[in-house]
Amino acid sequence: MERDIEQLNSALNSIKTLRSNVRRVFESVSNGLRADHGEDGKENKFIHELQELLTTVNNNLRDVESAVGNLTPPPGPFNLGSTAFLGQETTQERQALYGQLVNSYKWTDKVREYSALAGNILQTNSFNKTYKTFSTTKRRKTQTSNHNVSPEVIENLITNIDRLFPDVTITASRPFLPNPVIQACLGRVLKAIIAFKGLMIEWVVVKALSESNDLWAESRYKVFKKVTENCHAAMCHFHSPMMPELAVKSFMHWFHSYNTLFSAPCKRCGNHLLGNLPPTWRDLRTLEPYHEECK
Amino acid sequence: MGVTVLQQFPTENRTGPSTIELLSKRISALGALQQGQFLVDCETFTSCAALGHQRTVHVLHNSEQPATVFSILETGQKTIPLATDGLFDLLMMKMSGFYSSKKQTKAESKGPRYEIGDFCVKLGTVTVSQNFRGVLVEVEYRPCVVPAMCWELMREFLQGFLGSSVPATPPPYLQNRMQELYTPIDTIHQYLEQFTIFRKAPGLRP
Structure with a gap:
């Protein structure tokens, strides 16, 4: 296959040379006698030049013939599969379909190539929201254990968390069975409205204690807007589809560290305020307070 | 409604309006925007x-x-x-x-009201029966409702634009209520405390 393509390339190249040299012959003939042929014996010089050019053309022609002779003829007519039927289309506006088909084939080929590359790069990134495995039996198992759990399991999880932190009071409501929405009040500092999807945290909004429990409206205070953003980051960080209970617990553990939101100074700069905001970031492992700019 | 700290700002031979102007310049330089006036x-x-x-x-x-x-x-x-x-x-x-x-x-404190981040700052000129008595600065940190949690933070903010005149301890009224939920009546108590001090003090030049 590789050799065939090489030979085809060399044959095409020799045809190209032949064409350009034939063009030179016609150019020279159409120009006729030129000033650079001089005065003495100009006809002879012209004929000589023409002969030289024709010799080159002859040589090129021989090259082409030998290159073509080297080519192996295809074993039979190309098998286009079902696409061959497109050529039999008689309606005017559908005759261009074959070209479009080839184009789209090229596109899908490119998409395949790029997605394979992207897949390789993304595999090294651990922030996966969905768990992907190539073993179908395994996938089915994890999906049932995540999204489609019985309400009692979630209920147990919530009561466990409630017991784990004495200063977090949790009230749960179930607007969409079986997925609960819980309000977690952290001491007298803030409250978070957390929506679950099965055993996974789907959405978090942090607000002041006096604000409404609406899941979709953000807080009117800058500090709680910032904390909401950070909670989203932590939610993705702790997310683990294989161990959803652990993910929720570590998230709540991290979230619990916000009980010092207003009272703890930044670990890095030692100040309370930076840009009129207290340290709104908590380190994911050490739970130490940092400003957005100091972390 | 958040925790509010009320404190006097010494006028130090300045007139009332020039003191307010000085503080306005400082708080505006920090990025505060004026949001109307206030009156207590x-x-x-x-x-x-x-x-x-x-x-x-x-x-x-x-x-x-x-x-x-x-x-x-x-x-x-x-x-x-x-x-x-x-x-x-x-x-x-x-x-x-x-x-x-x-x-x-009859005592009153009125002046411009500024907002900066989650803070609300009010620069009040205090008059007792129409006579100028001094300048009161009110700072409210609205997201927080327990004074003990945010006093250090508020002190840092106050020092940011009032300088060294910020006391190390909370106002006397708040000291006994640091762990309680802050309500608007607590602000009123602080104003009354300050007005009582101003009423007793000898009159300043306007």
Whole structure:
């Protein structure tokens, strides 16, 4: 296959040379006698030049013939599969379909190539929201254990968390069975409205204690807007589809560290305020307070 | 409604307007935007002799809670705060036979109101019966409701634009209530505390 393509390339190249040299012959003939042929014996010089050019053309022609002779003829007519039927289309506006088909084939080929590359790069990134495995039996198992759990399991999880932190009071409501929405009040500092999807945290909004429990409206205070953003980051960080209970617990553990939101100074700069905001970031492992700019 | 700290700013031979202007410049330089004006006033009534033991009622209004009249009754042993509708003013007028107002003690603090981040800053010129007495700076940190949690943070903010005149301890009224939930009546108590100091102090030049 590789050799065939090489030979085809060399044959095409020799045809190209032949064409350009034939063009030179016609150019020279159409120009006729030129000033650079001089005065003495100009006809002879012209004929000589023409002969030289024709010799080159002859040589090129021989090259082409030998290159073509080297080519192996295809074993039979190309098998286009079902696409061959497109050529039999008689309606005017559908005759261009074959070209479009080839184009789209090229596109899908490119998409395949790029997605394979992207897949390789993304595999090294651990922030996966969905768990992907190539073993179908395994996938089915994890999906049932995540999204489609019985309400009692979630209920147990919530009561466990409630017991784990004495200063977090949790009230749960179930607007969409079986997925609960819980309000977690952290001491007298803030409250978070957390929506679950099965055993996974789907959405978090942090607000002041006096604000409404609406899941979709953000807080009117800058500090709680910032904390909401950070909670989203932590939610993705702790997310683990294989161990959803652990993910929720570590998230709540991290979230619990916000009980010092207003009272703890930044670990890095030692100040309370930076840009009129207290340290709104908590380190994911050490739970130490940092400003957005100091972390 | 968040935790509010009220403190005096020494005028140090400056006039009232120039002090306010100085503070306005500083807070604007930090990025604060002016959001209108504010006014807190206080009128004091004393019971007439016929009612026996003398009682004092302070009636205060705060432009932050425009539909509410705050009143604080001092009986000598107890202090009873009360938050009521605007009609309370008319009630006091009806009771003028029993409670008479001391006109020369009407105190008020008014001036520009600024917002910066989650903070609300009010620079008030204090007058007692139309005479200039000093400058009060009110800083409110709105997301927080427990004074003990955010006092250090607020002190840092106050130091940011008032400099060294910020005391190391919270206002005396707040010191006993650091762990309690902060409510608007606590702001009123702080204003009354400051107004009482201004009323006793000798008059300053305007």
